[in-house]
Amino acid sequence: MNVTFACPNCREPNRAFIECDDAPLKCAHCQESSAVPKDAWIGPKLRKCLVCHCDDLFTRKDFPQRLGVALVVIGFVGFVVAHYYYMVALAYGFLLGTAAIDLLLYLCVGEALVCYRCDAHYRGLDEAGGHGGFDLETHERYRQIAARQKQAGIEASAPVVDSTADASGVGSPEADMPKVEVPKMEVPEADSPKDAKEVASGD
Numbered sequence: 086m087n088v089t090f091a092c093p094n095c096r097e098p099n100r101a102f103i104e105c106d107d108a109p110l111k112c113a114h115c116q117e118s119s120a121v122p123k124d125a126w127i128g129p130k131l132r133k134c135l136v137c138h139c140d141d142l143f144t145r146k147d148f149p150q151r152l153g154v155a156l157v158v159i160g161f162v163g164f165v166v167a168h169y170y171y172m173v174a175l176a177y178g179f180l181l182g183t184a185a186i187d188l189l190l191y192l193c194v195g196e197a198l199v200c201y202r203c204d205a206h207y208r209g210l211d212e213a214g215g216h217g218g219f220d221l222e223t224h225e226r227y228r229q230i231a232a233r234q235k236q237a238g239i240e241a242s243a244p245v246v247d248s249t250a251d252a253s254g255v256g257s258p259e260a261d262m263p264k265v266e267v268p269k270m271e272v273p274e275a276d277s278p279k280d281a282k283e284v285a286s287g288d
Contacts, residue, residue, distance in 0.1 A: 090136045090205035092117060103135075110135055129211050134200040141223055142216045147197040147208055148190060156183045201227045 088101045092112035099113055106126045111118040125133040133140045160183030167176035198207040198216060201223055 086210055087208040088135065088205060089208075091203065093119065093136065093203070130215060131198060131207060131210060134203060134205055135207075136205045137200065137203040139200055139202040141201040141227070142198050143201065143219050143223075144196050144198055144216050145219060146191060146194055147206075148194050152190070153187065156187050159183055202231075 086103045088099075088103060088110060090099055090101075090110065091097065092099055092115060094117040095112060095115040097112065097114040099110075101110055101113075103110070107121050109118045109120050119136060121135055122133050122138050125131065125135060125138075131142070134142060160179050163179030163183075164176045167173075167179060195208070196210075198210055199205070
């Protein structure tokens with residue numbers, strides 16, 4: 086069985102080949118190994134993820150999504166260009182050709198078992214373990230759980246603001262700054278309004 090997974094410890098991508106059911110998964114980067122749950126296997130069927138021990142798995146065709154999108158784009162662009170030059174037969178040939186290639190690949194490729202939580206892929210299984218196809222509700226539930234965990238980690242790592250500072254500035258960064266005294270300028274007193282104007286003008 087071929088397993089593609091991200092290490093829970095260092096988050097680096099890994100690909101491992103497992104021959105026996107109780108073989109642990111070992112990261113090739115940090116050498117961290119995870120033990121296989123006792124109830125992960127029921128006969129030849131995989132019931133739990135070997136990486137995160139989640140029991141919510143689904144089956145899907147082991148078909149590269151980028152290749153499928155590329156076929157759709159090629160068929161659409163070819164149809165538009167051929168139809169623009171009034172080559173109707175060629176235009177529909179692009180659509181039917183790409184659809185036939187897509188169907189052929191879909192029938193030829195095998196199935197993979199995927200974990201909703203950690204997105205680990207299991208290939209080469211004899212049986213999918215009775216797991217159904219992709220369920221959007223289950224995927225959304227695990228996506229929201231991951232988003233909340235990420236948000237909790239950001240809040241936990243955020244700097245803590247000292248709330249003990251009072252109005253006088255004790256406990257704040259401004260309290261540690263040295264105070265600089267500004268000398269006061271002495272203005273001579275004026276005996277009359279005329280003298281006050283001369284003092285103000287600097288004469």
